[in-house]
Amino acid sequence: MARPTPLSGFPEWLPDGRIVEQHVLDTLRRTFELHGFGGIETRAVEPLEQLLRKGETSKEVYVLRRLQEDAEGGQARSSKADKQLGLHFDLTVPFARYVLENAGHLAFPFKRYQIQKVWRGERPQDGRFREFAQADIDVVGAGDLPYHFEVELPLVMAEALGALRDIGVPEVRVLVNNRRVAEGFYRGLGIDAVDDVLRQIDKLDKVGPEKVAALLVAEAGTTPDQAEACLALAAISGSDGTVVDRVRALAADRGVESELLETGLAELGALIEAASTRAPGVVVADLKIARGLDYYTGSVYETLLVGHEQLGSICSGGRYDTLASDGASTYPGVGLSIGVSRLVSRLLSAGLVRATRSVPSAVVVAVSSEETRPASDAVATTLRARGIPVEVAPAAAKFGKQIRYADRRGIPFVWFPGAGTGGDGTVEAEPHPDQVKDIRSGDQVEADAATWAPPAEDLWPRVVPATH
Amino acid sequence: MARPTPLSGFPEWLPDGRIVEQHVLDTLRRTFELHGFGGIETRAVEPLEQLLRKGETSKEVYVLRRLQEDAEGGQARSSKADKQLGLHFDLTVPFARYVLENAGHLAFPFKRYQIQKVWRGERPQDGRFREFAQADIDVVGAGDLPYHFEVELPLVMAEALGALRDIGVPEVRVLVNNRRVAEGFYRGLGIDAVDDVLRQIDKLDKVGPEKVAALLVAEAGTTPDQAEACLALAAISGSDGTVVDRVRALAADRGVESELLETGLAELGALIEAASTRAPGVVVADLKIARGLDYYTGSVYETLLVGHEQLGSICSGGRYDTLASDGASTYPGVGLSIGVSRLVSRLLSAGLVRATRSVPSAVVVAVSSEETRPASDAVATTLRARGIPVEVAPAAAKFGKQIRYADRRGIPFVWFPGAGTGGDGTVEAEPHPDQVKDIRSGDQVEADAATWAPPAEDLWPRVVPATH
Structure with a gap:
């Protein structure tokens, strides 16, 4: 086998990178x-018809076939199209299916987290995997699902991402908007083509307000006045109650009256108010957020990594009035999704964080000869029983080489079993005590495996800001 | 969407089953x-040519294609066969590829664990997924890779599975054999078709020794005497040094002299001896283990769950002299693989273990009115900051209903914020203290969120033997 090369779009980490990712996942x-x-x-596959139910061909689904099917030929396959399976492209479609399938066994409201891989056959570029x-x-x-969950969920995500601050993850800004505010305002202006307007507003960051004004008239059928009012709404943002006041003032100014707008503003105001107590400075109402408002029905969320805004949203979501429905019952939902690979990839490639070592072991127990390996194994067993990660040197090489084995992996301690310990692990009458060396400082002290422990910060590999 | 039904062969667990699986994985x-x-x-996919390198079509590989490719037609696809991707059917093929791809960045000997899903398009029956x-x-x-790792790895697995004993996982028996013993013995008998003999020996449990004797003569070309000797070897098993003595006696009896046999017996003896100290009674030498000896080159391992032997091996592996090779370098390896889904599926379906509750929360904070929800949120925040998993009641229903919300999920405590706590979370001059109720006993006591904690056994859901 020739030396293989990475597959573009399928990221893998070296062991120290995986320690960073695992820390993020654990947190x-x-x-x-x-x-x-x-x-x-949930399983990795869903029936293809479910994956394509919302016309999601843009997600570039990977379709599965068994190699044996292949031998049966293409004709046979297409006749079984209804049984075809594809890899899920997100965790929302499988979750909706899981809820319907297991509704009788779940307690509602049902709160779940789900951390899994997803697959999309997109062209692997621009940080897309x-x-x-x-x-x-x-x-x-x-x-039903009360509104307060639309307040709670982005705050949980803000807390989860905030818990990563001390390893060097930058601050986040959670940008929020509300479908009802936009729709209520547009309808109050006399616009019915709400989704058409949202699609143009979504281009603001790319093409600027002048071009969007022209597009609103040309593509969404608004009057120039309506277009200008839509842009005025999109220009409003902020992290305190004045946002709501400014929208109300704008609406009054344009003669907009809408119950839907009032409902939306009450919701948005409640979210901003709760966030100002529970996550000050993190949540920002941003009325130009349009992406998502065409399929979410209430709140919508995007999350930027401060200083890495060009990475795009690392955590997005919103409220669905119908996450799932089986005809008899409807299941509204609200949720957010963190793009963990995108986040971890940036943390590693930008050199923001690092693991303090590349292996779990805090200690290497040296081996002075293969005959005394059982004594070294016994030391390791004693230390492990006390929760200390340990490995035993792979060979009875010169001690200098065994120390280099530890050094190469960033393992801080090397343990030397006492000369008085017999090869069978039994202790002689006058044993020479064991010694342990901190290979960073060179300090070597007598130690007893039944009581010695490394400093807490050396016990497990830690993930720290890379500048440390 | 009509109510979906499970896909055969793709197991999923309800939340309490997932708690069991997660506990197994964490352990x-x-x-x-x-x-x-x-x-x-590692990524879920490998180039198809790599997956089929060892003629592994029996693994029924799932091949991927992008939906868009489909539109391009079958012809185009077959011309790109060399770029086709398939889902990995084990973690060994991807690991070997990872080692070659990253050899320059890894420190050898390289010890890794890997916990991931794998896919096989087999017919989903007989507990096969x-x-x-x-x-x-x-x-x-x-x-190179010293033999002592062949001793260490099954002992690590025995320890890992042993750590699950206290949740109700049955004892395990690790059955070990050694390619060198079998091959040395057979060659010493004058048999060259070693793999042919192993394939027949593998049928012992199914068809019995008489039929295997006939098959050895008919299919593997042995003499009746040779066949009888092979069966005598296969009949030897035990967990102490007498196993080695019995094989030596058999060899002497049959006039077998073989350096390879001696090497194998020394290795097998060392493994049994180390195991008798480090995992007494767990490791058993079983000379009839043949499956695997045709592709492993040294030790081979299978693991049975005592009382569930018909489930087959839940943890298998062995030694490869060439796990990977890039022409310039060869990488020998030894490893084992636990079938986690098979194990967890049995634990759940046989009712051996259960989770003490179906959600993480130890406490539900009650809400007396939606106006005072912020006060309930504040209590939850205080408890969570102290590491206590908490949720806030979804609605300001009657307290009886909020208690039933907790009861339905197995959450042991309901917290009632004091009447003197203002809706904004501020505390009035003479607050009524908060109270917390253990809904199992009905005991209700005054409590302060800054100091109260549940008993340690109630803090997180635990996984326990189902009979408790």
Whole structure:
């Protein structure tokens, strides 16, 4: 086998990078669980018809076939199209299916987190991956779902991402908007083609307000006055209650009266107010957020990494009035999804964080001869029983080489079993005590495997800001 | 969307089952890390040519194609056969590829664990899954790999599985054999068709010794005497040094002299001896283990769950002299793989273990009116900051209903914020203290969110033997 090369779009990390990713995943999981979200996993595949139900061909689904089917020929395959399976491209479609399939066994409102890989056959460029990990939280109700969950969920995500600050993850800004505000305002202006307007507003960052004004008239059929009012709404942003006041003032100025707008403003105001207490400075209402408003029905969220805004949103989501429906019942939901691979890839490639070592072991137990390996194994067993990660040197090489083995992996301590310890692990009458060396400082001291422990910060590899 | 039904062969767990699986995975991970194995993940896909390199069509590989490719027609696809991707059917092929791809960045011997899903398009029956989780450990050397790793790795797995005993996982027996013993013995008898003999010996449990004797003569070309000797070897098993003595006696009796046999017996003896100290009663030499000996080159391992032997091996592996090779270098390896889904599926379906509740939350904070929800949120925030998993009641329903919300999920405590706490979270001059109710006993006591904690056994859901 010739030396293989990486597959574009399918990221993999070296062991120290995986320690960073694992730390991120563990931190997210802990925050989600502290908030009462239970973990589930769903299978990687869904029936193709379900994956394409919303016309999601843009997600470039990977379709599966068994190699044996191949031998049966293409004709046979197409006749079984209804049974075809594809890899999921997000965790929302599988979650909706899981809720319907298991509704009788779940307690609603049902809060779950789900951390899994997803696959998209997109062209692998611009930091887009074909395989990547997502971390989702959703709450789904049976029949109804109170608004306060639309406040809670982005705050859980803000807390989860905030818990990563001390390893060097930059601050985040959670940008929020509300479908009802936009739709209420547009309808109050006399615009019916709400989705058409949102599609043009979504181009603001790319082409600027003048071109969007022209597009609103040309493509969304608004009057120039209506276009100007839509742009005025999109220009409003802020992280305190004045945002709501400014929208109300704009509406009054344009003669807009809308119950839907009032409902939306009350919701948006409640979110901003709760966020100002629970996550000050993190949540920002941004009325130009349009992406997502065409399929979410209430709140919508995007999240930027401060200083890395060009990376795009690393955590997005919103409210669906119908996450799932089986005809008899409707299940509204609200959720957000962190693009873990995108985040971790940036943390590693930008050199923001690092692991303090590349292996779990805090200690290498040296081996002075293969005959005394059982004594070294016994030391390792004693240390492990006390929760200390340990490995035994692979060969009875010169001690200098065994120390280099540890050094190469960033393992801080090398343990030398006492000369008085017999090869069978038994201790002689007058044993020479064991010694342990901190290979960073060179300090070597007598030690007893039954009581010695490394400093807490050396026990496990830690993930720290890369500048440390 | 009509109510979906499960896909055969693609297991999924309800939230409480996932708690069991997660506990198993966390326990395995901790044991692996205590032994110095670092975690990696590889992408789900490999080039099809790599997956089929060893003629592994029996693994029924799932091949991927992008939906868009489909539109381009079958002809175009077959011309790109060399670029086709398939889902990995184990974690060994991807690991070998990862080692070659990253050899320059890895420190050898390289110890890794890997816990991921794998896919096989087999007919989903007999407890075989099409998607399942595996937990693998392997050590790979550059150029050489000392024998002692063949002793260490099954003991790590025995320890990992043993750490699950207290949740109700049955005892395990690790059955070991050694290619060198079988091959040395057969060659010493004058048999060259070693793999042919092993294939027949593998049928012992199914068809019995008489039929295997006939098959050895008919299919493997042995003499009746040779066949009888092969069966005598296969009949030897035991967990102490007498196994080695009995094989030696048999060899002497049949006039077998073989250096290879002596090497194999020394290795097998060392493994049995180390195991008798480090995992007494767990490791059993079983000379009839043949499956695997045709592709492993040294030790081979299978693991049975005592009382569930018909489930087959839940943890198998062995030694490869060439796990990977890039022409310039050869990388020998030894490893084992736990079939996590098979194990967890049995634990759940046989009712051996259960989670003490179906959600992470230890506490539900009640809400007396939507106006005072912020006060309930503040209590939850205080408890969570102290590491206590908490959720806030979804609606300001009657307290009886809020208690039922907790009861339905197995959440042991309901917290009632004091009447003197203002809706904005501020505390009035003479607040009524908060109270917390253990809904199992009905006991209700005054409590302060800054100091109260649940009993340690109630803090997180635990996984326990189902009979408790």
